[in-house]
Amino acid sequence: MKFGLNFFPVFSPDRKTAGDYYREVIDLSERADRAGLEHVQTVEHHGSPYGGYSPDPITLLAAIAARTERIRITTGAVIPAFLHPLKLAGKLAMLDNLSGGRLDAGFGRGFLPDEFDWFDVPMDESRRRFDEGVDACRRLLSEVDVKIEGEFHSFGPVTLLPRPVQQPYPPFFVASASNPESCAAAGTAGHHLQVVPSIVSQETLTEMIEGYRTAWAASGRRPEDGRIQIKYTCYLAEDRATALAWGEKFENNYIEQMSGAIASWASTTSGAYQGYEKLIEKVRAYDFEDSLTQNKVLAGTPDDVAGQISWIAENFGSDLSVSVQLNPGYLDHEHAVRALDLFTSGVVPRFDA
Numbered sequence: 595m596k597f598g599l600n601f602f603p604v605f606s607p608d609r610k611t612a613g614d615y616y617r618e619v620i621d622l623s624e625r626a627d628r629a630g631l632e633h634v635q636t637v638e639h640h641g642s643p644y645g646g647y648s649p650d651p652i653t654l655l656a657a658i659a660a661r662t663e664r665i666r667i668t669t670g671a672v673i674p675a676f677l678h679p680l681k682l683a684g685k686l687a688m689l690d691n692l693s694g695g696r697l698d699a700g701f702g703r704g705f706l707p708d709e710f711d712w713f714d715v716p717m718d719e720s721r722r723r724f725d726e727g728v729d730a731c732r733r734l735l736s737e738v739d740v741k742i743e744g745e746f747h748s749f750g751p752v753t754l755l756p757r758p759v760q761q762p763y764p765p766f767f768v769a770s771a772s773n774p775e776s777c778a779a780a781g782t783a784g785h786h787l788q789v790v791p792s793i794v795s796q797e798t799l800t801e802m803i804e805g806y807r808t809a810w811a812a813s814g815r816r817p818e819d820g821r822i823q824i825k826y827t828c829y830l831a832e833d834r835a836t837a838l839a840w841g842e843k844f845e846n847n848y849i850e851q852m853s854g855a856i857a858s859w860a861s862t863t864s865g866a867y868q869g870y871e872k873l874i875e876k877v878r879a880y881d882f883e884d885s886l887t888q889n890k891v892l893a894g895t896p897d898d899v900a901g902q903i904s905w906i907a908e909n910f911g912s913d914l915s916v917s918v919q920l921n922p923g924y925l926d927h928e929h930a931v932r933a934l935d936l937f938t939s940g941v942v943p944r945f946d947a
Contacts, residue, residue, distance in 0.1 A: 595907055595945045596915040597937075598633035599626050600670055600825050601654075602922075603647035604851045609924035612647050616654060618927045620661055622920070622934055627662035629938040632915055633698065633823075634658055635670030640709050644855035652685045659693035667693045670788055670823070670917070671702035671769040674727025675720055676713045679747055680754070682727065683734035687758045695759030700767035700788050700823075701728050703776075705867065707858040717864040719746070728766065728785075735763035767823065770802060777802040781809030786821040792890045793876070796909065803910055821915060824906070828918040829893040830933040830941075841893040842882045844923035849880050892918065896940030903945065912945075 601619050623634045636654055639645025648654060651669045659667050667689065674682060690697040703724045704710065710717045726744045733740050734754040741750035758764055768780035769788040780787050787806050791799050803822060810820040827848075829841040859873050885891045889906065892899045903916060920937060921930035 595903070595912050596632040597942050597945075598631050598635065598666070598668070598823070598915060598917045599623065599934075600917040600919050601634070601636040601648070602645055602919055604644055604848050604922070605924040606643040606851075614927075615647055616657070618921060618930065619654065620658055621927070622930060623658045623665065624661050625931065625934055626938075627665040629934070629942075631665060631938065631942075633666035633668045633917065634662075635668035635698075635700065635823075635917060637670055638672050638676075638702070639706070639855075640676075641712060642708070642851070642855045644706075644851045652689050656689055656692050659689065659696065665696065666698050667696045668698040668767070668823075669700045670825070671700035671767065673702050673704045673709075674731065675704055675715050675723040676709070677727075679727050679730035679734065679742070680749065680752065683731040683754055684756075686731065686764065687735060687754060687756050690758040690760055690764050691756050695764075697758070697760065697764040698767060698786075699731070699764050700769055701731075702769035702788075705771060705870065706855055707862040707864075708855070711858075717862070718866050720864075720866050722746070728768075732763060732766065736761075765821070767821070772798060772802075774798070774801045774805045777806040778809040781806040781811075781820065782813050784810075784813065784815065786823070788823045788825065790825045792827070792885065796888065800910065818913065822911070822913070823915045823917050824910065825917045826890075826892045826919070827922050828899060828920055828933070828937070829891070829922070830896065830899055830920065830936050831929075832895060832936070834894045834898060837894050837898075838886075840922075840925065840929070841886065841891060844925060845880070845882045845885070845891065847923040849877055853877055896936050899937070900941045900944050903941065907945070 603615055636648050636651045637645050638651050640649050655667045686699050703720050723746055730742050735758050738753040739751040767786040767788045770776040772794045811817050829837045831837040856873050859871055886893055889902050892902050920933040
């Protein structure tokens with residue numbers, strides 16, 4: 595089992611400035627690099643306290659790449675529907691070069707109606723734009739004299755510069771929120787997988803992961819080559835009561851900010867997002883204690899969190915890469931640094947091969 599950090603800024607500017615947040619993320623990434631963690635990753639969102647400090651993950655990851663030496667640099671994820679594939683592929687190629695070939699390129703479809711409105715992209719086109727954009731990036735990164743004739747973009751022939759360090763192209767990941775069919779499609783295509791267990795049942799998550807592994811192997815690939823990143827928020831302290839108090843506080847902050855970001859689902863329907871109109875009531879029904887009991891959030895002492903990760907390994911596989919967010923919400927940086935120390939010294943060594 596491997597471990598890394600994920601960063602998802604969920605707070606308003608009155609809680610923490612963008613500059614302070616970026617400095618804290620870079621500092622944690624440097625520490626994670628020195629501690630031997632596998633990866634750091636961050637998300638793409640726009641225009642609200644729900645992730646809005648990270649409108650371009652590649653920019654932040656480039657800064658992290660400049661300050662680290664070996665840790666993988668992961669987009670978790672970029673949204674092809676919001677950027678021309680020639681531009682997106684070029685930015686990814688630059689990041690692969692700036693990091694010395696450490697890029698893992700994660701792609702997501704997006705799910706917030708306001709973001710699609712702001713970019714003037716119909717939500718019903720999101721799946722087709724995603725598929726076309728990811729395939730165009732793959733071709734641009736791995737081929738020369740590329741000619742694209744798609745539904746949304748037609749251009750070329752063009753040879754992308756710079757060429758990526760990793761050949762034929764950096765590892766691709768597909769982020770899936772709740773769709774087992776999307777996970778299976780990623781496996782068939784030879785892409786790796788990113789999942790977030792906080793918004794799905796254990797049964798659905800099992801179906802997603804098993805469907806991916808089955809599709810990956812059925813395509814003639816070695817099972818051990820398929821990589822799965824599973825993302826958790828983690829509240830870690832020497833004292834269990836302190837960790838749980840942070841968990842309840844910052845999970846409630848997350849729900850508050852997410853509720854604002856998804857409010858437009860009350861007046862939005864899309865055939866490409868079946869059931870998402872019920873997302874608001876699902877978020878409102880969130881309960882920290884239930885989530886903790888179901889191991890959808892990690893919280894407690896190093897012993898507690900290690901026990902939860904053991905449960906994850908038993909139920910979803912020991913070949914996962916567990917990606918933890920240790921600075922959720924507007925948690926003070928000193929507490930996040932201590933949490934990282936506890937994680938790397940008191941949790942990770944228990945899972946060393």
